[in-house]
Amino acid sequence: MVRSKEQNERMSHVTREKIIEAALSLFAYKGYALTTIKDVSKTAGISTGLIYRHFHSKEELFDTLIEMAIIEIKELINFLDTDINPKDMINSLVEKIIAGIESSELIAHYYLLVSRSFIDNDVTKQQENLKTINLILFQKMSNLIEKGQQLGELKEGNADKLSLLFFSLTQGIASMKLFLEDKFIALESQDLTVFLINEEKGEEYV
Amino acid sequence: MVRSKEQNERMSHVTREKIIEAALSLFAYKGYALTTIKDVSKTAGISTGLIYRHFHSKEELFDTLIEMAIIEIKELINFLDTDINPKDMINSLVEKIIAGIESSELIAHYYLLVSRSFIDNDVTKQQENLKTINLILFQKMSNLIEKGQQLGELKEGNADKLSLLFFSLTQGIASMKLFLEDKFIALESQDLTVFLINEEKGEEYV
Amino acid sequence: MVRSKEQNERMSHVTREKIIEAALSLFAYKGYALTTIKDVSKTAGISTGLIYRHFHSKEELFDTLIEMAIIEIKELINFLDTDINPKDMINSLVEKIIAGIESSELIAHYYLLVSRSFIDNDVTKQQENLKTINLILFQKMSNLIEKGQQLGELKEGNADKLSLLFFSLTQGIASMKLFLEDKFIALESQDLTVFLINEEKGEEYV
Amino acid sequence: MVRSKEQNERMSHVTREKIIEAALSLFAYKGYALTTIKDVSKTAGISTGLIYRHFHSKEELFDTLIEMAIIEIKELINFLDTDINPKDMINSLVEKIIAGIESSELIAHYYLLVSRSFIDNDVTKQQENLKTINLILFQKMSNLIEKGQQLGELKEGNADKLSLLFFSLTQGIASMKLFLEDKFIALESQDLTVFLINEEKGEEYV
DNA sequence: GATGAATGAGTCTTCATTCAT
């Protein structure tokens, strides 16, 4: 009467997903230090011991989440590498970001998890990777901006600086979302791009 | 014979300053929960026990820093209450902020500490106070923006939203400063105000 | 597979008993402040952490013991409230006390714990309750003695004073039991009641 | 302008006395563990450091008090060795004890300090001495009782047991004094000796 | 002799991790 191999694997996979979901929510809301493994197991509806069959340590569980973030950012980078023209690309990027942040506090927390992790000093290897990939993203954005400036689509100015301002803004918004909670004001794409994109006739924003 | 009262007070003051500086940096970087008293004492170059001669608990030490931040913000609020015209006020405010962030990590740490306490919930009571005072600051800025819009000095748009963007930007910048370290690019006042202040003839910025 | 619920409960119960026994002896001998949780865990033969699965704090552990003593005393009070005649009641009470003290150190420890908590001020709230209930017991005994005096069964004299002497004696005996250990001399009921009960013809004691 | 040797010695002696007085009161009221050296120094009106010029450690300070108790008990033993007749000796002893306990809580505490110290397990050498001397006192009392019985002054019965009851009573009374505080009832010599001394005609006590 | 700032060992408590079942 033993379970078949596939059954076991399916169960295992379901458990893993439950753990990750619980951990993501808890780490994001309460932070790494204030989240206990017991919290995670309770939220996931399993025993504490079972977590250790899926992850060797709390840190590894955390790193798994970071890795997921890295994958997201890598996709972003891939997207930036496609041959769309800079202005449309930035617009579409910004819309994605705004939609994400506004849709749930969880995603806002996720942004902060990311931004927080590149400030931390004693970091794990995955956090180091995240830091690296973020720097790459930053650089890609600079390049994109330069390209857009050459095309006359984007405003002039030091591209690195504009990139810096861009990420400052997205990060600041994620943090303000959590601060203002209900009082947070819905943003539009142009709110974030006004300092970056040249206005076209017919869609003035001033 | 014995140390004079003044000697003792001087020693005490120096120690207290060392503790505060160490704690500020650590709390800002690692957050409350991940910062240990031993971390603080090591960074400050003193024993753990000595910290407790100056602060009754880890929480009181943390609250002391938060309170210092509150005082700074209160001064900012007072400044916003003076009768300067909105545009000049914002310009001077921004210059102050940029200069602060760029001049020392200490001040960037303060910004980070403030933005962190938006996120880390339920840590101490002083954090609630900090949130409250920040909301007031936010409101004052909205009012100022409205006033500036009536005077035609500032760009149109929902005042709350512009205030939100303004603080998002300053906060994001502080955190980018600590992330990029040497790679941080010096900012000018206009970088932060371009979305807010109407350009005047003769000092175009594009 | 997994331990059954009953298995777990049995294990849990055994552990709890081990902790209580160890703690009782240590608190009685060394007092609250000088007894460390490590002492208790070593004596109980378990780890320190495990104690906290059963008691939230050192104080709660202590209070549990005090509460057990309170329950015993309440039963004593209930007994004093029954309608037996004073002389028989006191005799049976004394026999119970002597048997208890002589039978096991555990019970002597309880007496010691109680008498200790008269002295150690400001330790826990349960101690206040213990004091209160002891005062009630003291009062009940006074009343009983008065009643016995009216019946001519008990010796004359201030009832409160006789009550005081009675409890002084029982308490002193418990502590002497622990002091003298093997050298402790077996007592008889009359040893404790000679100052209280009128001799009857035929059973003189001198 | 240095102080003369005698002056220094006198000051030193005064300081030592202040420390002992403070320590006795604090140890007696709060117990060894709950009394801090800072408590002692504050009560004595001196600095903490100065205590260590007079006593090498907290334990040594405590032992000094125990030693003082030992001296008192030795005097008691000497008294018991004199050639007074048992009955008068016991009466005078009891009067002394009652007067002491009733005069101040401090002395009651002192009795308990003594009785407590012979229960403790991990004791200092002085506490061991105290225990020994107490056993001697106990034995002397037994002898005295036997002698009194031979003279027909004291009631019959196992002398050791009567001695045990005697000390149980004194110790219990000290503890009740602290428990009942204001409600404590003044005792007379006969209250403690009724079980021990044969009544004489003309001074019946029943 | 005298002070009190400074130290660090030791205590209570939490929680990541292990392990018998």
Add this chain to the structure above:
DNA sequence: AATGAATGAAGACTCATTCAT
């Protein structure tokens, strides 16, 4: 695979003790 009892290392905090002055 799954449970949760059990472990013990680590953190906040206290306080006896030392030491510069």
